[in-house]
Amino acid sequence: MDYTKIDFYSEKLKKMLTQSRFEHTIRTVNKAVELAKGTDADMEVVLIASLLHDCAKYIEPTAQQADELKDFMQYPQIVHAPLGSIIAQEEFGITDERILNAIKYHTTGRENMSIEEKIVFLADAIEDGRSFGGINEIRELAKESIDLAMIEVIKGTIEFERTKQNEELHPLTYQTLSYLEKENL
Numbered sequence: 001m002d003y004t005k006i007d008f009y010s011e012k013l014k015k016m017l018t019q020s021r022f023e024h025t026i027r028t029v030n031k032a033v034e035l036a037k038g039t040d041a042d043m044e045v046v047l048i049a050s051l052l053h054d055c056a057k058y059i060e061p062t063a064q065q066a067d068e069l070k071d072f073m074q075y076p077q078i079v080h081a082p083l084g085s086i087i088a089q090e091e092f093g094i095t096d097e098r099i100l101n102a103i104k105y106h107t108t109g110r111e112n113m114s115i116e117e118k119i120v121f122l123a124d125a126i127e128d129g130r131s132f133g134g135i136n137e138i139r140e141l142a143k144e145s146i147d148l149a150m151i152e153v154i155k156g157t158i159e160f161e162r163t164k165q166n167e168e169l170h171p172l173t174y175q176t177l178s179y180l181e182k183e184n185l
């Protein structure tokens with residue numbers, strides 16, 4: 001692994017995020033590395049994708065990017081994920097599709113996710129700074145099964161949005177849930 005590259009990425013990233021968002025990022029990297037142990041995930045992909053997953057959190061898409069991301073633009077909370085994969089390419093020079101997809105799908109997931117995509121998704125949701133009802137049970141479950149822990153995270157998100165009722169979830173979220181449930185019958 002090229003640690004000079006990792007250092008360069010994190011120095012650059014720090015300037016693009018708030019202090020608290022950067023701290024969340026570091027906790028996400030730690031959780032992702034922990035989840036990746038004992039799986040056949042590529043550790044470099046996991047490390048770089050988790051580091052850059054929120055790189056576009058404070059970036060407004062240009063008109064051209066907004067056009068490219070039209071399937072996501074009605075969901076303001078998650079635009080930073082697909083936009084992040086564009087920024088990772090343009091600003092950080094990332095070309096590895098495995099990294100770009102793990103960034104792109106970190107909030108919604110998708111069908112047929114790779115192990116690296118699942119790890120970044122789950123690490124983001126259950127890193128040590130997060131707190132929501134049942135999270136400790138999900139952290140324990142994640143040690144047994146990344147898929148089952150993801151199912152619980154997504155169900156919780158759907159339930160949360162249902163009670164708030166002011167925001168709609170992207171259809172990919174539902175597709176990810178049924179895909180994971182089908183795979184884990």
Ligand SMILES: [Fe+2]
Nearest residue numbers: 053054106107
């Ligand atoms: Fe995010």
Ligand SMILES: [Fe+2]
Nearest residue numbers: 028053054124
């Ligand atoms: Fe995040």
